[in-house]
Amino acid sequence: MTVVEECAVRTVDLGKTYGDAPAVVGLDLAVPRGVTxxxxxxxxxxxxxxxxxxxxLLRPTAGRAFxxxxxxxxxPHAVRERIGLVFQETTLDLDLTAREALRFHAELFGVPWRESRRTVAAMLDLVGLTACRDRPVREFSGGMRRRLEIARGLLTAPQVLFLDEPTTGLDPQTRTVIWEHLHRLREERGITLFLTTHHLEEAEHCDRLAIIDDGQVEVEGSPAELKAEVARDTVLLRTRDDADAVRLVRERFGLEASAGPDGVRLSVADGAAFVPKFCAEAGIPVLSATVTPPSLDDVFLHHTGRTIRTERSGPLTVDDVGRRR
Incomplete structure (x- = not known):
């Protein structure tokens, strides 16, 4: 079996340029089957x-993708037979009922009527919407609509389900419910989930991550591997004299530190070991200490020089324009 056949998604030097503006550059991915x-x-x-x-939906201007x-x-037709897609923005017909929306989608894909009845019922059950199957979609909450779109994406038994920002605009509780459904369907059906996200908490659900910035992949690995690469804890100390504490951290421990409204902040390889050592040697009363292990935001900062929450400056990209429409 070739590498292309082994992978759910494989790209080689994939790129997309609009005029002189590159949107994606030199993308090389090898996504195994059955992972998130x-x-x-x-x-x-x-x-x-x-x-x-x-x-x-877009034709590449460079490289290849499988x-x-x-x-x-x-x-392209063979690819479409193998995928499901959940768009970032909802594309449901709000006047249809949940069951009608799925049956309409099945008809568009040429699913026989008897088979579609059976499949639609199974999909509604999978995402917990059976009791609401005859309610119009306009009465659904944002989370219910998202679950219905996931059911629609699964209707043709895809090998790969693409989810573009699957929980954008949803509250944390609804996000948790959506991810419970996604984990369950992957376990039951063995499909590959390929998602885009800017939510750090959502990224933690992935088996593997590619951090992308300015159209290029900066680093790839499991969330644990990426955080281990940073390998420094963030320590926040509140003391009787934060200015003196910063001086002592620099002079006695050889570490950079800064004082702010929330206390003294520094990064160190083993925060749990550093705190009692500082308390014993500094001679300054420590009011509180917090140790936070590396996060994916720290990983993003390490590789790009800014946090993922930093507002983008400069001209709008194609993605930005698409979101504003």
Missing amino acids: FGFLGPNGAGKTTTISMLCT VGGCDVVAE
């Missing part, structure tokens, strides 16, 4: 452009 793979990056990083190319072993340019 995430693209983590801020708005405008190239996530939606990439997923649009992989789903045959989904389910099929070339997205040479075999």
Whole structure:
């Protein structure tokens, strides 16, 4: 079996340029089958452009891409038969009932009537919407609509389900429910989940992550591997004299520190070991101490020089323009 056949998604030097403006540059991915793979990056990083190319909605201007072993340019119909797609913005007809929305989608894909009745019922049950199957979609909450869109994406038994910012605009509790459904369907059906996100908490659900910024992948690995690479804890100390504490951290421990409204902040390899050592040697009363292990935001900062929450400056990208429409 070739590498392309082994992978759910494989890209080689994939790129997309609009005029002189590159949106995606030199993308090389090898996503194994049956995993949850995430693209983590801020708005405008190239996530939606990439997923649009992989789903045959945009034609690449460089490189090649394969989904389910099929070339997205040479075999677009075969790719579409192998994928499901949940768009970032809702595309449901609000006047249809949940059952009607799924049956309409099944008819568009040529699913026989008897088979579609059975499949629609199974999908509604999978996402917990059976009791609401005859209610119009306009009466659904944001979380219910998202679950219905996931059911629609699964209707044709795809090998890969693409989810573009799957929980954008949802409250934390609803996000948790959505992810419970996603984990369950992957376990039951063995499909590959390929998602884009700028939510750090959501990225933690992935088996593997690619951090993307300005159209290029900066680093790839599991969340644990990426955080281990940073390998420094953040320590926050509140003391009787924060200015003197900063001086002592620098002079006695050889570490950089800064004082702010919330206390003295520094990074150190082993925060749990540093705190009692500082308390014993500094001679300054410590009122409180907090140790935070590396986060994915720290990883993003390490590789890009800014946090993922930093507002993008400069001209709008194609992704930015698409979101504002």
